[in-house]
Amino acid sequence: MPAAVTGSSQKLATPFQGREPVIVVENLTCAFGERVILENVSFEVHRGEIFVILGGSGCGKSTLLKHLIGLYPPAAGRIVVNGIDITSGDERALARMRREIGVLFQSSALFGSMTLGQNIALPLEEYTDLPPEAIDLVVRLKLRLVNLAGFEDYLPEELSGGMKKRAGLARALALDPDLLFFDEPSAGLDPITAVGLDQLILRLNAGLGATMVVVTHELQSILTIAHRVIMLDKDAKGIIAMGDPHDLKEHSTDPRVVNFFHRRPPEG
């Protein structure tokens, strides 16, 4: 007679779907007061893909990202992340969503007064009931995943820029989010380090199956990592192109898209 121990809330499994949307944005308008940055933007991010938001400086890439992670309230429209409507004004829904995502900020935003180990352990201590030894082990694992094994006791100020980015990524990974956001991951890194970070992003995407939303304007990086991109434009205040970046590079007829992918300054 087999004995059975059962955990709570049994549910049937949903099969893995390649086209299942994890983020749905509908008619989003982003504005600061009277100044409208983006207007009527709609798109979907699918489970497991690397989705890149690109565009020239000042087109609202980072603003869009900050809306997606619920830091700025939208002027109009709806954003649904992981089945949670974060634009409903419900603070608890927002908190629930934030527990399920990880964000790598442009400046890494590691807490300067804590060691790397403490930076990564912080969310684990606050949100899980793991005993300290298990937390130490998980911290070691995360640092190993970003190739920073052995750096537990270093302070952020003792690290190089590339190492800080990877440490920031390890912290974003702490709670195993299935949705990761990257704000300009290769900004301020040398080309070799930037390529290394791209490889790391690809490896983690394949290994963990996490969905990744990346804001960047680094062409090389976009062509290496992106499954799908949307391109924003400052004057259009919205999306001017969407799809596979290689496709866009070869076949797009929109001069703005062509200029971007072939590094040509606009005429006039």
Place this chain on the structure above:
Amino acid sequence: MTLTAPEAPYYTLSVAGEPGGEITLRVQGRLTLDNLTAFLAALEAEVARLRPQSLRLDLEGLEYLDTAATLMLQRVAADFREGGTPCEFVRLSPEARRMFALLPWEEFFAAPTPAPKKRGLPLERLGDWTLNFVADVAELITFTGGLILELLTVPFRPRRVRWPEVITAMKRVGVDGLPIITLLSFLLGLIVAFLSAMQLKQFGANIYVADLTAIAMVQELGPIMTGVMVAGRSGSSFAAEIGTMKVNEEVDALATMGFDPMRFLAVPKVLACLVVLPLLTYYADLFGILGGMVVGAISLDLTVYTFLKQVQGSITLFDILYGTAKSLVFAVLIAGIGCQRGFQVRGGAEAVGAATTSAVVASIFMIIVVDSAFAVARQFLRPYTFV
């Protein structure tokens, strides 16, 4: 369009095999950080109950596991093997296969845990501390020297000073501080007058409340209170401002552009304090005496004329100069320490906070020490004032 929320974590643990023999544990469901602790406890309980000779973990029904769950499953298996119980994973689900391929686990567990950074023996730490202290003092002396040199050049080359910065700093230190200094000095005068009135009333010496208040304010309380207020308001802000500039590499930028950070950042602040602090002190003296006068007029039946006449007789020019001299020294101390602590900042936000605190504490400490020195020196300068 439909959107599905991620599944809530759940697990099922079922057992096949006889206690003490070969046991197969089937793990099904979704293992995440949320139910990992409960799962591990259940697993441990099962193993303690069954005491298996060998253990097989059947993972066919494992739909999802995160990195932490992967890690702990691998850790549990490694622990069993170390304890002499053969343990293997069988029938891996695609998810489990993918996650297990993430790392070479044996190598990961075999890698030595990095030793925590050595804190050193007590004697070593004492040595470190002493060296740091000496370096700090050396830095302070260098800074003071540099500052004095820069200040001495001001009268000869006034055009080198950034006067607009001086004016801005004067406004921030002086004008913006007026309301709080008005209130505090007025109340302080009131308190001193009340305290002395209670004692002097017994001897019918009400009139001397005016002398006491005036002398206390002009000689001691005015300069000290103004100094403490400016240290708290402006010394701290100097340290925070320069510290943040240091963190943002703005100080380095100044130096690379060929500007001396000391002349650019510290000198205007010190000059501003040198001008403003004596003025603030006179202002505080005035309001302190006014506070005393209010007490005199209301509760001691002294007329305003009598009170002011008495004040006039009790303070000499020397008293005022004495207070002024003190406030000038305080000005250099507060601005100098504030700027020096700012320049000392290394690291991030926390270092800025520490520098700010240290600037205020050190300034107030120095104010009190220097004030005591003045009190002693005064005895030799004008002994008869104590007769």
